[in-house]
Amino acid sequence: MDKEAGRYRVLLAEDDPVSQAFLCAAIRASGGEPTACADGPTALARAREGHWQLLILDQHLPGLDGDALLAALHRDPARAAFPPALATTADPDSVRARLLRAGFAEVLPKPLALETLQAALRRHGCRPAALDDEDALRACGSAAAVEHLRRLFAEQELPRVQHEFDQHGDNHAALRPTLHRLRASCGFCGAAALAGAAATLHGALANHADGTRLDAALKAFAQALRDTRTALHAQLNGDGGDLS
Structure with a gap:
């Protein structure tokens, strides 16, 4: 974990802008801080100059494919070790063995479902904290205000959100105003994981995501909502530490 930033730093190399936006939102919802590149040479330069907890590299990138990029990193005499790398590819069955031999920790299929990506992130240590006290203090200015x-x-707000979700049932489009309002509230409370999950779900609804992707976003949001309510209950009742 990047102690100074308090985030799990992920370098993402993906040239498709829609996929890149989706992956960045999913990484944020999982508690990570993504930095995105659209071509192999740029990703190689960023990998060499930064400190990362995870690399996610598309196998087919302009200028330098994912396996060639990883090989270049492994040959770099200036770095003793690099973090785990995940490959993404539209044809995993035909290249999986070769990419694993090249040093990738996992090979993920494209199109990449939210649930698949978040499970992989968890396996490699990327887990969102339900509450970030430092973010809340920066937003509010004092522990008393937080x-x-x-x-x-x-x-008030989280029970209302739960009620609106229960009330609307399968009419998911009606939830977009709720999610928009919730994201603003999360910022003042340091609920970054819930804000990220809300952003991912809002994006899935706005872009008319397919059933699998939408179901994964709904499940991730429901889990983030439960985790946030549990963490708030513990802190406000004296079981989860204080802000001093």
Whole structure:
């Protein structure tokens, strides 16, 4: 974990802009901080100059394919070791063995479902914290203000969100205003994981995602909502530490 930033730093190399936007949102929802590149040479330069917890490399990139990029990193005499690397490819069955031999920790199929990516991120240590006290303090200015807003969030906003989800049932499009409002509230309370899950679900609804991707986004949001409510209950009732 990047201690200074408090985030799990992921270097993403993906040349398709739609896939790149989706993957970045999914990484944020999982507690990571993505940096995206659209071609192999740029990704190689960024990998060499930064400190990363995970690399996610598309196998077919302009200028330098994913396996060639990884080989170049392994030959770099200036770096003793690099973080785990995941390959993404539209043809995993035909290249899986070769990519694993090249040093990739996993080979993920494209199109990549949210649930598949988040499971892979968890396997490699990327787990969102339900509450980020430093983010909340920066947004609110004082521990007293954070506690007051978190209490309102726990006692009023989150039950209302749960009620609206239960009320709308399968009419998912009606949830978009709820998600938009929730993301703003999350910022003041340091609920980055829930904000990320809400952003991913909002994007899936706005882009009319297919059933598999939408179901995964709904499940991830429901889990983030449960985790946030549990963390707030623990902190506000004296079981989860304080902000001092």
